[in-house]
Amino acid sequence: MAEKVAIVGARALKAEPARKNIYYTELLFENNYSFLSEIGMNWDDMESIVETGCDVADGRSISNVFTVDAAGGHMKEETKVEEDMGIGLAYAYMRVASGKMGNSMLCSYGKGSEMPDPHFFHGLSSEPIFMKPMGLDELSIAALQATAYMNKFGLTERAGAIMAELDLANVALNPLALESRRKKFTVDDILNSKMLSTPITELEFITVSDGACCMMLTNEDQATKYSDVPVWIEGIGMCNDLFYPGHRDLADTKAISKACERALKMAGCSIDDIDLIEIYAHSSWQELMVLEALGFSEQGKAAADVESGKFALGGKLPVNPSGGALGANVWISAGGTRVAEAVWQLQGKAGDHQVKDAKKAMVYILGGTGLMCNAVYVLGR
Amino acid sequence: MRRVGVVGVGQTKTKMRRTDVDYPGLCFEAIQEALDMAEMTIDDIDAVVFGSAPEYFEGVNFPEKWCSDHTGGFMKPHFRIMTGGTVGASTGIAGFYHVASGMYDTVLAITGDKLSEGEVQFNLSTVYDPIFGRDFAAGAPSAVAIQASVYMHKYNIKEEEFAIVAVQERKNAQNNPYAQLQLDITVEDVMKSPPLSTPIKLLDACPASDGAAAMILTTEEKAQKYQKPAWIRAVSAIAEGVDYTFRNWAVNTALMKAANKCYKEMGITNPRKELDLVEVYDAFSPQMLIWAEGLGLCPLGKGGEFLNSGAASMEGDMPMNPSGGVLSANTIGATAMVRQVEACLQVMGKADKRQVAGAKTALAHGWGGGIQFHTIMIVSSEKG
Numbered sequence: 001m002a003e004k005v006a007i008v009g010a011r012a013l014k015a016e017p018a019r020k021n022i023y024y025t026e027l028l029f030e031n032n033y034s035f036l037s038e039i040g041m042n043w044d045d046m047e048s049i050v051e052t053g054c055d056v057a058d059g060r061s062i063s064n065v066f067t068v069d070a071a072g073g074h075m076k077e078e079t080k081v082e083e084d085m086g087i088g089l090a091y092a093y094m095r096v097a098s099g100k101m102g103n104s105m106l107c108s109y110g111k112g113s114e115m116p117d118p119h120f121f122h123g124l125s126s127e128p129i130f131m132k133p134m135g136l137d138e139l140s141i142a143a144l145q146a147t148a149y150m151n152k153f154g155l156t157e158r159a160g161a162i163m164a165e166l167d168l169a170n171v172a173l174n175p176l177a178l179e180s181r182r183k184k185f186t187v188d189d190i191l192n193s194k195m196l197s198t199p200i201t202e203l204e205f206i207t208v209s210d211g212a213c214c215m216m217l218t219n220e221d222q223a224t225k226y227s228d229v230p231v232w233i234e235g236i237g238m239c240n241d242l243f244y245p246g247h248r249d250l251a252d253t254k255a256i257s258k259a260c261e262r263a264l265k266m267a268g269c270s271i272d273d274i275d276l277i278e279i280y281a282h283s284s285w286q287e288l289m290v291l292e293a294l295g296f297s298e299q300g301k302a303a304a305d306v307e308s309g310k311f312a313l314g315g316k317l318p319v320n321p322s323g324g325a326l327g328a329n330v331w332i333s334a335g336g337t338r339v340a341e342a343v344w345q346l347q348g349k350a351g352d353h354q355v356k357d358a359k360k361a362m363v364y365i366l367g368g369t370g371l372m373c374n375a376v377y378v379l380g381r
Numbered sequence: 382m383r384r385v386g387v388v389g390v391g392q393t394k395t396k397m398r399r400t401d402v403d404y405p406g407l408c409f410e411a412i413q414e415a416l417d418m419a420e421m422t423i424d425d426i427d428a429v430v431f432g433s434a435p436e437y438f439e440g441v442n443f444p445e446k447w448c449s450d451h452t453g454g455f456m457k458p459h460f461r462i463m464t465g466g467t468v469g470a471s472t473g474i475a476g477f478y479h480v481a482s483g484m485y486d487t488v489l490a491i492t493g494d495k496l497s498e499g500e501v502q503f504n505l506s507t508v509y510d511p512i513f514g515r516d517f518a519a520g521a522p523s524a525v526a527i528q529a530s531v532y533m534h535k536y537n538i539k540e541e542e543f544a545i546v547a548v549q550e551r552k553n554a555q556n557n558p559y560a561q562l563q564l565d566i567t568v569e570d571v572m573k574s575p576p577l578s579t580p581i582k583l584l585d586a587c588p589a590s591d592g593a594a595a596m597i598l599t600t601e602e603k604a605q606k607y608q609k610p611a612w613i614r615a616v617s618a619i620a621e622g623v624d625y626t627f628r629n630w631a632v633n634t635a636l637m638k639a640a641n642k643c644y645k646e647m648g649i650t651n652p653r654k655e656l657d658l659v660e661v662y663d664a665f666s667p668q669m670l671i672w673a674e675g676l677g678l679c680p681l682g683k684g685g686e687f688l689n690s691g692a693a694s695m696e697g698d699m700p701m702n703p704s705g706g707v708l709s710a711n712t713i714g715a716t717a718m719v720r721q722v723e724a725c726l727q728v729m730g731k732a733d734k735r736q737v738a739g740a741k742t743a744l745a746h747g748w749g750g751g752i753q754f755h756t757i758m759i760v761s762s763e764k765g
Contacts, residue, residue: 002483055463056442061435061507062465065750069622075638078620078754079471082436082443082463090458091475094482099382124442236484238428238458243450258456367460368446 002097006223006230007379009347010215010340011035014176015328018113019210024058025070028109031212032072039216039226041103046216048077048095048104052088056124057110057331071107084108085213085336086280086365087375093233096217103226104217110330112208121331122369127244138282139205141245141370143197146285148251150199153300157199161190162303163284164204164326170313171323173352176337178209178328204284206329213333213340229347234360235267235378245370256293256364259376263362267378271295274378275358276318277311278342280325280335280365289371290364291319313353321345321353335365339377346381384764385480386604387611389419389597390722395561395590395710398497404439405451408493411593411715412452415489418731419597419607423453426597427485432462432472432492433714437504439495452491465508466662466749467618468492469594469718470756473745474616476598477758486600493593494714501589501713508751521664522586526578528752529667532631533580535682538670540580542685544571546666547584547708549694554705556695556734559719561590561710571666585666587711594715594722601764611725611760614742615643623751636675636748636755643744643757644677647765652677656759657740658700658727660720662747664707669693672746673701675755695737703727703735717747721758728762 013031022030036043051071053063060066064073064080077095081088085108092106112118123137146160168185171177185203194202216226223230239262241255242248264270271294279287288302296317297305305311311319322341325334342361344350360380367373391414393399393407402410416422429452431445441447445454445461452459464471469492476490502520509515517523532538548568554560566584574583604610617639621628640652649655659676663669670684678699679687687693693701704723707716724743726732732740741763747756 054442055435055437059507060511061437061504062463062750064464064620065508065623065753066510068620068750068753069624073620074622075619075635077618078464079462079475079618080464082445082461087460090460090484091462091478094475094478094484097483098478098481100478100481121442124436124440125444125446126441127447128439128441238460239456240449240454240459242455243446247450255456368443372446373449373459 003099004220005093005096005217005233007233007343008216008218008223008227008230009039010343011038012176012213012337012340013211015178015209015211015330017178017209019111024109024111025067027111027212028067028107029070032107032214035214041226043072046072046076046103046105048101049073050088050092050104050106051080052083052085052108052332053080054082054332057115057121072105077101083367084332084334084365086339087335087367089339090236090238090375092217093236096219102219102222105214106217107214108333108336109212110333111210112331113210118208125368138369139197142283142286143200144245145250145370146199146283149285149289152251155303157191158187159288159303160199160204160285161187162306163288164190166306166312167284167320167324167326168203170321170353171327174323174327177323178207181327200283200285206282206325209328209330211328211330211333213336215340215343229381231343231346231379231381233377234380235263237262237376239374241372243372250370253289253293253371256290256371256374259374260294263376263378269378273360274362276321276345276355276361278322278338278361278363279320280338282366284326286371287324294364318355321350321355338365339363342379346379383481383483384601385477385598385613386601387596387598387613387725387760388604388607389415389421390725391415391418391595392559392719392722393592394559395592395712397588397590399591404495405448407495407591408448408491408593409451411493411595412489412491415595415597421597425487426453426489427487428458428479429454429489429491430462430472430475430479431459432468434465434468434494435504438499438501440499453489464749464754466713467717467747467754467756468749469715470721470747470758471618473596473718473721473758474618474756476596477613477616480598480600486603488598489595490598491595492715492718494712495591496589496712497591522578522581524752525665525668526581528630529580532667532671535631538685541568541572542689543585543666544568545688546669547571550702550706550708553695553703553735554709557705560705561588581665587664587707590710590712592710592712592715594718596718596722609729609762611728612764613758614761614765615646615759617642618756621753623753631671632681633671633675633755635753636672639755639757640676643759647759653699655742656744657742658703658737659744659746660702660704660723662707662717662720663702664711666708669701700737703732703737717756720745720747724760728760
């Protein structure tokens with residue numbers, strides 16, 4: 001029988017367009033070090049650390065060479081997952097669930113402002129011979145995907161804007177989000193913002209920012225030592241779709257449904273038990289597709305459900321109470337931050353965007369581009 | 382905790398350049414060999430964990446996505462571990478936790494790199510600080526040259542003692558069909574080879590290779606159906622901060638912590654006696670001496686004497702690197718996993734011409750980063 005695994009707390013830095021005053025290792029240090037004192041843990045009592053990072057984001061080979069001491073990993077059981085922190089959570093969970101490790105830090109940082117072209121990050125993940133010359137990146141794949149989704153269900157361009165309006169209304173309440181996005185935006189504002197790649201407009205898409213996020217996982221024995229309200233990782237489901245965008249129907253999200261099914265099975269609950277959802281995706285269009293794939297809306301009906309108020313902060317099932325990644329996208333950290341937001345919701349620490357009496361949350365994390373790599377978590381208090 | 386057994390391992394023949402396959406194809410070859418050994422198909426795999434060295438080597442970010450269709454990732458969990466030189470071992474260890482956690486029953490761990498696609502030492506020079514360190518273009522040999530020099534001065538070691546390793550490794554490699562450098566050389570040849578970064582000479586250094594390695598790990602219930610699985614008895618991966626100035630390069634505390642943790646877990650008090658062989662990550666010959674000391678196979682400073690005595694040869698009481706080690710093939714991405722794969726083959730009794738007779742317990746080591754990450758996995762034919 002696997003050990004129960006709790007998240008005792010999480011911390012994230014306020015996202016900013018560019019933290020020019022400090023080095024990326026200092027971002028990590030600032031967040032991790034403050035976090036340990038906040039939860040009252042001595043550094044000596046931390047056994048293990050899972051770093052998440054990406055060499056291409058840092059412009060540097062083997063990025064954890066220089067982050068390990070800033071992160072607090074000196075002489076600890078250490079490893080690095082080269083993906084979003086939200087994907088890294090699955091591995092951090094496994095290490096504690098095995099019974100071999102107690103207090104385990106999971107952390108991430110991102111300083112996308114140092115990257116000359118933010119699309120380089122995912123653009124470089126194309127297959128090098130046939131795909132790369134086409135310049136496919138997270139934006140163009142998301143745009144192809146949104147178009148396929150629109151066509152499949154006969155939607156108009158308003159659908160993506162309706163979802164973005166909900167996200168941005170919540171972003172305005174989230175003090176950790178980018179200030180430039182913490183305003184009131186109407187559907188028309190969103191539709192009239194700069195066209196990035198048809199049908200995706202600027203306000204329907206992530207914007208790269210600087211920041212960091214971390215959380216502490218531990219076993220049942222130590223969970224209440226560091227938190228009055230430990231949040232339990234009850235279910236994890238992961239599922240990859242095909243890599244080549246031309247090999248699959250981009251509007252088909254069966255891999256997400258599969259991941260969700262696995263997470264619910266492990267948690268032993270159904271989607272009816274979920275009180276809120278946090279989604280990490282690159283565009284509001286993908287968020288609609290995710291909501292349908294997870295089973296919270298019928299196929300092609302997510303935008304209509306958003307319009308009905310079902311998913312609003314005061315609605316029946318709040319989606320992205322934090323505003324999601326449209327509020328800030330720190331490469332590698334943004335998915336982890338969605339998990340952190342769910343943790344704060346369940347601990348009752350979400351401030352102005354708190355969902356009343358939240359007991360169970362679902363978090364969706366996108367890895368890579370175009371909803372190819374998917375992770376779904378069920379968290380409960 | 383759930384016990385974890387290895388029931389299939391696979392490797393590709395390492396070469397300087399494989400022009401006949403691309404990177405995903407290379408990974409596929411190793412996976413097929415592992416599946417064949419385990420008598421499985423990809424449908425029997427519940428989850429895949431991928432590992433490779435820095436993206437810059439092949440020039441593709443998130444290469445696990447590109448490889449995913451070829452590594453069995455479709456409709457499965459599939460993510461990537463990346464810890465530099467240790468990545469192969471870190472990925473094997475991640476496979477262990479996939480099963481030990483109870484999350485998955487049968488897991489494929491796959492690692493590989495195609496170093497011929499890029500400029501390895503150029504890319505490794507970007508490890509260093511972009512403002513203060515990169516201009517030195519130190520790469521890997523210069524960092525290890527500093528380590529070797531500190532070690533030589535501390536214990537009064539001679540370069541010839543390193544050369545013995547270079548000869549022994551290439552001799553062992555002649556028995557390993559997967560190795561790249563199967564050389565018949567002498568200590569004199571090594572001493573006369575051109576200097577790369579003093580005291581390291583060409584023949585003291587590993588080659589750069591194309592290759593992949595895979596492991597299939599499963600539960601106790603499933604593993605015991607196999608005639609002789611390799612049981613994973615202990616794992617550890619310790620990192621230390623990369624303090625170039627004040628670190629004691631000759632004594633690797635992270636290695637000692639990782640090794641001692643594993644020994645303690647298994648109740649090993651005399652590793653030289655209780656281990657039947659070790660596979661260490663000796664990217665450069667001086668490291669074999671330093672790692673032997675760190676693993677407690679001989680006293681500190683006595684690595685040269687230990688190697689000189691022949692104790693670590695195939696005929697000795699503590700064979701090191703029957704495979705020919707990293708000095709005979711280095712893909713970086715798969716290298717530390719190859720150590721684990723070789724350890725498994727030995728305790729499974731499937732190491733053919735390089736088999737250590739009656740091997741029951743074997744240790745696999747890896748190092749990475751600024752000589753700061755150390756991994757240990759101990760496998761045994763006994764469940765424990």
